[in-house]
Amino acid sequence: MDECPEDDLVEDARRGSREAFAELVRHHERRVYGLVFRMAGNHSDADDLAQEVFLTAWRSIASFRRGSSFYTWLYRIAVNTSLTFLRKRSREKDRTEFNENLAGADAAGGASTSPEGSSALNELKGRVDEAIESLPGHLRASFVLVVSQGLSHAEAARVLGCSENTVSWRMHKARKLLQVRLKPYLGEVWS
Amino acid sequence: MRCETMKKWLSDGFDGALAPAKKARLEAHLRGCLDCRADRAGLARLQSGAAPAADRSPEYWTGFEERLGSKLAGIELGRRTVCVPFSARRRWVWAAAGFLAIAAAGTYFAVSRAAGTVETSWIPYEDSLAPLLQEAEANPEFGSLVNREILASIEELTPVMEKDLAGPPADDPLFWEGLSEDELRYIASELERETGRGGPK
Numbered sequence: 001m002d003e004c005p006e007d008d009l010v011e012d013a014r015r016g017s018r019e020a021f022a023e024l025v026r027h028h029e030r031r032v033y034g035l036v037f038r039m040a041g042n043h044s045d046a047d048d049l050a051q052e053v054f055l056t057a058w059r060s061i062a063s064f065r066r067g068s069s070f071y072t073w074l075y076r077i078a079v080n081t082s083l084t085f086l087r088k089r090s091r092e093k094d095r096t097e098f099n100e101n102l103a104g105a106d107a108a109g110g111a112s113t114s115p116e117g118s119s120a121l122n123e124l125k126g127r128v129d130e131a132i133e134s135l136p137g138h139l140r141a142s143f144v145l146v147v148s149q150g151l152s153h154a155e156a157a158r159v160l161g162c163s164e165n166t167v168s169w170r171m172h173k174a175r176k177l178l179q180v181r182l183k184p185y186l187g188e189v190w191s
Numbered sequence: 192m193r194c195e196t197m198k199k200w201l202s203d204g205f206d207g208a209l210a211p212a213k214k215a216r217l218e219a220h221l222r223g224c225l226d227c228r229a230d231r232a233g234l235a236r237l238q239s240g241a242a243p244a245a246d247r248s249p250e251y252w253t254g255f256e257e258r259l260g261s262k263l264a265g266i267e268l269g270r271r272t273v274c275v276p277f278s279a280r281r282r283w284v285w286a287a288a289g290f291l292a293i294a295a296a297g298t299y300f301a302v303s304r305a306a307g308t309v310e311t312s313w314i315p316y317e318d319s320l321a322p323l324l325q326e327a328e329a330n331p332e333f334g335s336l337v338n339r340e341i342l343a344s345i346e347e348l349t350p351v352m353e354k355d356l357a358g359p360p361a362d363d364p365l366f367w368e369g370l371s372e373d374e375l376r377y378i379a380s381e382l383e384r385e386t387g388r389g390g391p392k
Contacts, residue, residue, distance in 0.1 A: 018263055025259060029252065034243050043247075051259055058263055121239065128240035146206050147241045153208045164208075172202040179233055182240075186233035 010070050013061050021061070025054050028071060031149060032078050038144035039082035041133040049085055053078045075145065075159040083137045124185055131181040135174055142170040143178075193220070197227050205238055 006027065012020035032053055037046035056077050064073055132140060138160070145156040146167070153167040160167065179186060200217045203209040209217065221228050327334035370378070 018260075021263070022256065022260065025256060029255060030246060033247070033255075047255070050255070051262065054259055055262055055266065058266060124236065124240040125242070128237060132241065143241070147238060148243050150243075153203075153206060168199075168203055168206075168208060171206055172199045175202050175205075175234060175237065176198075178237055179230075182237065185240075186236045 006070055007066075010061075010064065011066070013058075014064065014066075021058055024070070028074055029054075031071075032074065035075065035078050035144055035149055036082050038129075038132060038148045039079075039140060040085060041129060045085065045089075049078075049081055053081050056081060069158070072155065072158045075149075075151075076161070079141045079145070079159060083141065086137050086140075127182055127185050128178070131178050134181060135177060139170050139174040139177065142167050143174040146171055194224060194227055197221075197224070198230055201227070201231055201234060205234055 009020045036049035153164045
């Protein structure tokens with residue numbers, strides 16, 4: 001089967017071809033999943049979010065403007081969907097914590113921050129995932145797009161609808177916050 | 192202050208967004224700054240820890256596409272419904288049904304009239320009276336009979352008509368109580384005009 005240029009697939013999808021859209025899904029599903037996974041922090045939510053992203057894209061593909069980049073448009077949907085999800089989850093978390101406090105529950109548990117015996121890369125990745133999850137939404141979106149998805153500042157700026165300079169500053173800020181949070185782990189190599 | 196700027200440049204450098212001139216200045220700074228070198232090492236570890244998430248199994252993606260496909264099919268069904276709004280469709284259905292009903296009725300009357308089978312439930316008075324009056328003119332006896340019948344019919348109707356036209360009874364106190372001042376003045380003026388006598392002032 002011939003490789004169909006993405007513009008043709010997009011045009012066919014705009015005309016209602018589900019086959020063309022399915023091909024676009026196959027092209028982008030891994031990257032979209034990677035993005036929403038980094039934003040959500042777990043596979044269960046990432047799965048739901050990735051499905052939602054593609055459903056939203058299908059519903060609104062008629063509004064996609066030809067000439068612009070499909071993946072930028074798709075990533076924008078993914079970022080917005082993720083941010084909406086994070087806000088909702090944050091509200092639910094606040095509500096749950098409030099209820100737990102009212103009930104006198106001991107909320108003092110939580111993850112250990114001890115770095116003892118955890119120098120392996122997998123351990124570091126786990127901690128980084130947790131730390132990324134703690135970043136504010138827009139910093140997290142910038143960090144995930146650039147570091148995890150490999151987008152340039154210019155590409156991330158198009159997705160996020162801001163300037164390259166803004167992305168640059170957000171990346172710097174995100175790194176500083178992550179460094180502070182991960183100091184016990186990142187500090188291992190410090191002299 | 193200078194280190195803070197260099198740390199910002201470090202961040203840009205990790206993203207491949209640092210201009211060559213700045214890159215050279217950064218490297219020169221790093222050679223002489225222990226703190227910024229440690230920062231660079233920490234950022235490098237952060238970068239490696241933030242690598243893309245491990246890919247999922249091929250089975251997962253097959254299932255993902257199948258689930259998405261079934262959802263998209265549902266949306267497409269919805270789309271078709273939405274493409275032709277229900278109200279608009281209903282208008283067309285009613286319009287078509289109305290047109291068919293009119294066409295059917297028209298065809299029925301056209302065929303019936305052509306076949307002479309149309310039965311009218313009304314009496315064609317003009318057609319039935321014309322020969323009657325012609326005969327009454329020709330035959331005086333029959334004419335007087337018709338005349339009597341007509342007068343009797345008029346008499347039958349007259350009391351009812353008079354009763355209807357008589358108006359409300361003047362001796363009914365409720366009638367007078369229900370009248371307004373203007374109406375009373377009007378009646379008084381009419382009585383005065385008809386009888387030449389003044390009514391109540």
